[in-house]
Amino acid sequence: MAQTQQDVLNASKEQCIFCKIISGDISAAKIYEDDKVFAFLDINPVNAGHTLVVPKDHYIVLPQLPDDLAMHLIKVVKYLSGAIFEMTGAHGINIYQNNGAAAGQEVPHVHFHIIPRRQDDNAMSPWNRSKIDPEQLKQIAEEMGKNLKPISSSTVKLSSNTSVSKKTSKPKRKGKPVKVKRRNSTNSP
Numbered sequence: 745m746a747q748t749q750q751d752v753l754n755a756s757k758e759q760c761i762f763c764k765i766i767s768g769d770i771s772a773a774k775i776y777e778d779d780k781v782f783a784f785l786d787i788n789p790v791n792a793g794h795t796l797v798v799p800k801d802h803y804i805v806l807p808q809l810p811d812d813l814a815m816h817l818i819k820v821v822k823y824l825s826g827a828i829f830e831m832t833g834a835h836g837i838n839i840y841q842n843n844g845a846a847a848g849q850e851v852p853h854v855h856f857h858i859i860p861r862r863q864d865d866n867a868m869s870p871w872n873r874s875k876i877d878p879e880q881l882k883q884i885a886e887e888m889g890k891n892l893k894p895i896s897s898s899t900v901k902l903s904s905n906t907s908v909s910k911k912t913s914k915p916k917r918k919g920k921p922v923k924v925k926r927r928n929s930t931n932s933p
């Protein structure tokens with residue numbers, strides 16, 4: 745029998761450490777809760793005050809969220825990022841949201857990181873950014889734009905390339921991947 749989207753969600757929910765934190769089966773340093781969203785301190789913080797914000801319902805990646813939940817979640821992230829700025833006296837804040845193991849997602853439950861930063865704390869590695877020909881940039885934008893459908897309230901199906909398990913084999917790509925020349929960079933993201 746083919747696995748439905750719901751089967752995938754149910755299976756990953758049973759193993760989910762964030763669902764166990766939300767239900768109280770695993771304790772966590774909670775800093776905020778409402779009927780849809782839960783926020784707690786990361787147990788391996790980049791800096792003190794590093795907070796995780798999660799929807800109470802189990803979804804694996806951001807594109808799966810219903811729009812109303814996504815909007816509320818972002819609203820809470822915005823509110824908490826302002827509060828954390830004040831509470832920690834941070835000079836800056838990073839908001840990180842990783843989708844899929846390839847992007848660094850470790851827990852298969854949608855979450856935002858709010859990370860307070862200090863000037864020159866060197867707490868996170870700089871991005872490895874690239875140079876690209878302006879013509880190529882234009883072509884990529886046209887190609888991507890052509891494939892964009894109007895925003896609707898429907899949720900997006902997980903692509904077979906999306907995985908939060910590091911054991912899976914290399915994802916297969918459809919079509920030609922976009923190639924850009926890499927260069928070493930010491931610039932901050």
Ligand SMILES: [Zn+2]
Nearest residue numbers: 760763802853
């Ligand atoms: Zn979960």
